[in-house]
Amino acid sequence: MEIAGVAGLPEIGPGDDLAALIAGATDVVDGDVLVVTSKIVSKAEGRTVELDDVTPSGFATEWATKWDKDPRVVELVLRESRRIVRMVGPVLITETRHGFVCANSGVDLSNVERGYAALLPLDSDRSARRIRDIIRARLGVTVGVIVSDTFGRVWRRGLTDVAIGVAGVAGVVDLRGTADALGRTMNVTEVAVADELAGAAELVMGKSTGIPVAVVRGVDPAWLRDAAVAELIRPPAEDLFR
Amino acid sequence: MEIAGVAGLPEIGPGDDLAALIAGATDVVDGDVLVVTSKIVSKAEGRTVELDDVTPSGFATEWATKWDKDPRVVELVLRESRRIVRMVGPVLITETRHGFVCANSGVDLSNVERGYAALLPLDSDRSARRIRDIIRARLGVTVGVIVSDTFGRVWRRGLTDVAIGVAGVAGVVDLRGTADALGRTMNVTEVAVADELAGAAELVMGKSTGIPVAVVRGVDPAWLRDAAVAELIRPPAEDLFR
Numbered sequence: 001m002e003i004a005g006v007a008g009l010p011e012i013g014p015g016d017d018l019a020a021l022i023a024g025a026t027d028v029v030d031g032d033v034l035v036v037t038s039k040i041v042s043k044a045e046g047r048t049v050e051l052d053d054v055t056p057s058g059f060a061t062e063w064a065t066k067w068d069k070d071p072r073v074v075e076l077v078l079r080e081s082r083r084i085v086r087m088v089g090p091v092l093i094t095e096t097r098h099g100f101v102c103a104n105s106g107v108d109l110s111n112v113e114r115g116y117a118a119l120l121p122l123d124s125d126r127s128a129r130r131i132r133d134i135i136r137a138r139l140g141v142t143v144g145v146i147v148s149d150t151f152g153r154v155w156r157r158g159l160t161d162v163a164i165g166v167a168g169v170a171g172v173v174d175l176r177g178t179a180d181a182l183g184r185t186m187n188v189t190e191v192a193v194a195d196e197l198a199g200a201a202e203l204v205m206g207k208s209t210g211i212p213v214a215v216v217r218g219v220d221p222a223w224l225r226d227a228a229v230a231e232l233i234r235p236p237a238e239d240l241f242r
Numbered sequence: 243m244e245i246a247g248v249a250g251l252p253e254i255g256p257g258d259d260l261a262a263l264i265a266g267a268t269d270v271v272d273g274d275v276l277v278v279t280s281k282i283v284s285k286a287e288g289r290t291v292e293l294d295d296v297t298p299s300g301f302a303t304e305w306a307t308k309w310d311k312d313p314r315v316v317e318l319v320l321r322e323s324r325r326i327v328r329m330v331g332p333v334l335i336t337e338t339r340h341g342f343v344c345a346n347s348g349v350d351l352s353n354v355e356r357g358y359a360a361l362l363p364l365d366s367d368r369s370a371r372r373i374r375d376i377i378r379a380r381l382g383v384t385v386g387v388i389v390s391d392t393f394g395r396v397w398r399r400g401l402t403d404v405a406i407g408v409a410g411v412a413g414v415v416d417l418r419g420t421a422d423a424l425g426r427t428m429n430v431t432e433v434a435v436a437d438e439l440a441g442a443a444e445l446v447m448g449k450s451t452g453i454p455v456a457v458v459r460g461v462d463p464a465w466l467r468d469a470a471v472a473e474l475i476r477p478p479a480e481d482l483f484r
Contacts (some may be wrong), residue, residue, distance in 0.1 A: 001445060002244045003245070012382070088482050100397075108429070110420045110422045154476070155475070155481060156404065157413075157475065158413065158432045160441070172399055189352070189392075192395075192401060193445065194446050196403070196444055199402075200441065203461065206244050231400070232398050232399055234398055240333065240396070241483050
């Protein structure tokens with residue numbers, strides 16, 4: 001398996017045809033998986049907000065003041081959430097409308113013009129499908145596409161990139177019922193391949209190197225199928241930490 | 243970055259010199275990172291237990307019977323834990339003596355001879371260091387080594403491989419204070435590179451293909467430094483879900 005960053009993309013702005021720009025910058029082949037950071041998807045889809053246009057609620061202002069945060073950003077975090085999971089000290093963990101549980105509803109100021117915040121794409125599966133469709137139309141090549149974002153973990157330090165949208169590549173691969181190397185039938189082994197692919201891609205992008213797209217070559221062809229990121233979201237009924 | 247499985251390793255048993263076997267099966271070069279699944283480390287270090295030798299407590303027997311589990315395995319899970327984090331329905335999430343929070347204390351029956359269970363290595367950093375030292379002695383090559391295991395996540399479905407031991411490769415890379423692509427100084431970006439490397443390696447190993455070691459080539463040389471897996475363990479004081 002090979003993973004390479006895609007260099008040469010311009011700075012992305014609202015209305016840019018991101019898929020066409022990616023198509024022009026890569027030499028993907030059938031079966032590759034493109035990993036695209038959500039930040040440039042958000043920018044292309046106009047999901048950036050000028051902070052001066054945001055009027056924070058009293059609640060947002062009070063909490064932001066207490067913890068030395070920008071009330072306008074806190075307001076955006078609350079607007080982007082459908083549930084507050086934890087609000088402890090300066091940490092705000094929410095559930096987004098997509099069902100992702102993450103810090104600050106994915107609202108992020110890094111790699112965005114000063115005075116602006118980026119919100120997560122409204123429908124990252126749709127964003128991924130659009131990129132996949134345009135790559136196919138322009139290059140005649142069928143790839144999987146993962147839109148990635150950077151999340152924390154409950155019991156482990158450090159962030160990892162995970163999938164927040166997929167098209168043409170599995171979120172979870174179910175190995176239940178297949179035999180392990182000793183011929184035992186395994187009980188439960190569902191591998192979150194899209195998250196592992198997103199994390200692998202992060203390793204070649206870095207956070208400060210300005211490479212927002214990577215190509216993974218040599219993935220198992222069985223993983224390339226119709227999929228939705230919902231595969232990767234634990235249903236609330238299974239969440240032991242509500 | 244390239245990731246390749248290491249083929250040709252024999253079935254590993256107690257007392258096998260795993261490091262020497264790996265050295266003989268790979269053509270690693272300076273700067274490579276070897277990812278080794280904990281299962282074969284456990285086997286080589288004799289961390290497998292014959293279930294018939296385990297006498298379950300009344301507590302283990304009662305709970306196992308209720309949820310249709312093997313009381314001897316449940317007994318091992320409890321013995322390997324220092325704290326039960328959640329015990330809901332048939333799910334048993336514990337904190338191991340290493341500080342890892344995971345299902346069943348990492349006790350696992352897959353890819354182990356029938357009638358046996360594998361326990362996590364006692365000190366996976368030491369296991370990783372030993373492999374690194376022997377690779378250096380035998381091949382004159384300095385590599386990073388990650389011992390990996392398969393963990394679940396609280397809010398996401400599917401398992402991913404993470405690092406449970408490291409030698410010569412960072413657990414977490416701290417990008418705080420470095421500039422993002424727009425020249426903004428970032429607040430908090432600590433990337434769990436060892437976990438992303440372990441997950442990437444899992445993609446070429448699979449769970450049922452019998453490839454327990456992978457080589458990652460082309461990692462950032464800055465990540466190759468003295469390290470300990472403790473970097474990746476969130477201190478209890480920061481755990482919002484105790």
